[in-house]
Amino acid sequence: MGGAVAETPDFCPPPLSPRMLPFASCLPGSLLLWAFLLLLLGAASPQDSEEPDSYTECTDGYEWDADSQHCRDVNECLTIPEACKGEMKCINHYGGYLCLPRSAAVISDLHSEGPPPPPASAQHPNPCPPGYEPDEQESCVDVDECTQAIHDCRPSQDCHNLPGSYQCTCPDGYRKIGPECVDIDECRYRYCQHRCVNLPGSFRCQCEPGFQLGPNNRSCVDVNECDMGAPCEQRCFNSYGTFLCRCNQGYELHRDGFSCSDIDECSYSSYLCQYRCVNEPGRFSCHCPQGYQLLATRLCQDIDECETGAHQCSEAQTCVNFHGGYRCVDTNRCVEPYVQVSDNRCLCPASNPLCREQPSSIVHRYMSITSERSVPADVFQIQATSVYPGAYNAFQIRAGNTQGDFYIRQINNVSAMLVLARPVTGPREYVLDLEMVTMNSLMSYRASSVLRLTVFVGAYTF
Ligand SMILES: *[C@@H]1O[C@H](CO)[C@@H](O)[C@H](O)[C@H]1NC(C)=O
Ligand SMILES: *[C@@H]1O[C@H](CO)[C@@H](O)[C@H](O)[C@H]1NC(C)=O
Numbered sequence: 001m002g003g004a005v006a007e008t009p010d011f012c013p014p015p016l017s018p019r020m021l022p023f024a025s026c027l028p029g030s031l032l033l034w035a036f037l038l039l040l041l042g043a044a045s046p047q048d049s050e051e052p053d054s055y056t057e058c059t060d061g062y063e064w065d066a067d068s069q070h071c072r073d074v075n076e077c078l079t080i081p082e083a084c085k086g087e088m089k090c091i092n093h094y095g096g097y098l099c100l101p102r103s104a105a106v107i108s109d110l111h112s113e114g115p116p117p118p119p120a121s122a123q124h125p126n127p128c129p130p131g132y133e134p135d136e137q138e139s140c141v142d143v144d145e146c147t148q149a150i151h152d153c154r155p156s157q158d159c160h161n162l163p164g165s166y167q168c169t170c171p172d173g174y175r176k177i178g179p180e181c182v183d184i185d186e187c188r189y190r191y192c193q194h195r196c197v198n199l200p201g202s203f204r205c206q207c208e209p210g211f212q213l214g215p216n217n218r219s220c221v222d223v224n225e226c227d228m229g230a231p232c233e234q235r236c237f238n239s240y241g242t243f244l245c246r247c248n249q250g251y252e253l254h255r256d257g258f259s260c261s262d263i264d265e266c267s268y269s270s271y272l273c274q275y276r277c278v279n280e281p282g283r284f285s286c287h288c289p290q291g292y293q294l295l296a297t298r299l300c301q302d303i304d305e306c307e308t309g310a311h312q313c314s315e316a317q318t319c320v321n322f323h324g325g326y327r328c329v330d331t332n333r334c335v336e337p338y339v340q341v342s343d344n345r346c347l348c349p350a351s352n353p354l355c356r357e358q359p360s361s362i363v364h365r366y367m368s369i370t371s372e373r374s375v376p377a378d379v380f381q382i383q384a385t386s387v388y389p390g391a392y393n394a395f396q397i398r399a400g401n402t403q404g405d406f407y408i409r410q411i412n413n414v415s416a417m418l419v420l421a422r423p424v425t426g427p428r429e430y431v432l433d434l435e436m437v438t439m440n441s442l443m444s445y446r447a448s449s450v451l452r453l454t455v456f457v458g459a460y461t462f
Helices: 018-023 028-045 044-050 052-056 119-123
Strands: 062-064 070-073 086-095 094-101 132-134 140-142 158-160 165-171 174-177 180-183 193-200 203-205 211-213 218-223 236-239 240-248 249-254 260-262 276-280 285-286 292-295 301-303 319-320 325-330 338-341 345-347 362-367 377-383 391-401 406-411 415-419 428-440 444-459
Touching: 044 094, 132 236, 319 362, 319 444, 362 377, 377 406, 377 428, 391 406, 406 428, 415 428
Parallel strands: 362 444
Antiparallel strands: 062 070, 086 094, 132 140, 158 165, 174 180, 193 203, 211 218, 236 240, 249 260, 276 285, 292 301, 319 325, 338 345, 345 362, 377 415, 391 428, 406 415, 428 444
16 A cells, blocks of 8 residues: 555545546545445346345345345344343444443434435335335235334333334333433332332332331331240230330349349248248249148148147047147146046045145146237136135146246136236247135135146247
């Protein structure tokens, strides 16, 4: 190539033949290319149709159409599988095709800035109405402008073929603003009860924690966390937007708000149980010492082993119950010179000289008191069984009161009260001889009888 050629633009055709001389001057590249192409096609006259070589003249992007005897644009968007990858939209182009982003705002009319229409349509007038084309049976059929890519819908628009025409519409969720489809911000319309997230072409509603989308995907309904495995250890209460853990009776909620710990009720008060409080999971129970049974929930009641038959006393013995236990005593406790006259009663016969200075009778009685009674406390009343006119009875503690824990308070001629003078603590027992001296001043009569009272003091205050 000479220096003159080097100065010419790339698309300047080489000076090949005299026929092309009119085009030898440099034209803008694309125009020149098309002019050159027309020249070539023009050279392939209809008379050459018998020669198979003739249609090989079609350039890339065109194919020979035997019917029209012309080169015809190939719609690569239809013939090449996956002509455009991903989100790219295929736009057919005379002699080629373009891949454009769907969303890209691009030149709207390829025709206006692109090459002229192919020679086929120019040379064979379409006998059909606009939007139709003749088929092989010479009848007019609708042209699908959308698949043939001869529409002017924007990449943001959807093309819908119609009989004889087509329509450019915006996809759902888009609105036409000017020539373009623009995403509708549905969130501006307060479709969502709680929160709204706008998405290209749509929107999504979201709910605050503790709520979930309702069936209409817009309103928010409370989530029942209790049914969804809320981590409450014992009891779960659903509430609007949240939940609360609670504990069963006898448990308290831990600081974490979920777990429950046993309440030590016994540590709260010493009055819960009369004797002993035993904490248990979720509750407490009262226990009683041996010989007692629980009365209701907190009180202890002495078990009367003599009544229940739980005693071990023999036939010759009498069972004596006291606070916290029982005692088996010989039924006959009479000691010489006394003789037994009935249960509990021994008599010293006046005929026996040994009885002269002795109380004429001894009666055995038993009683039980609790520890630490407040004093003074009346504990036992003595009553003369026979009343003689003009007789006077005097009462005294004859034996068993070495520490002065008791005293006698005379009530009248025939009765007196044994009084506990000091608080005593069991277990212990006293055997008190309470003597009644009967006197008749007129007859100078004097008689003495003894009530031998065994006082059991229980170990407890109950
Ligand atoms: C709600 O959204 C779900 C999942 O996206 C969908 O299957 C369902 O049809 C939607 N319901 C309504 C009423 O829109
Ligand atoms: C009690 O004894 C006195 C004599 O000391 C007598 O006067 C009185 O009537 C007696 N009372 C009764 C209730 O027996």
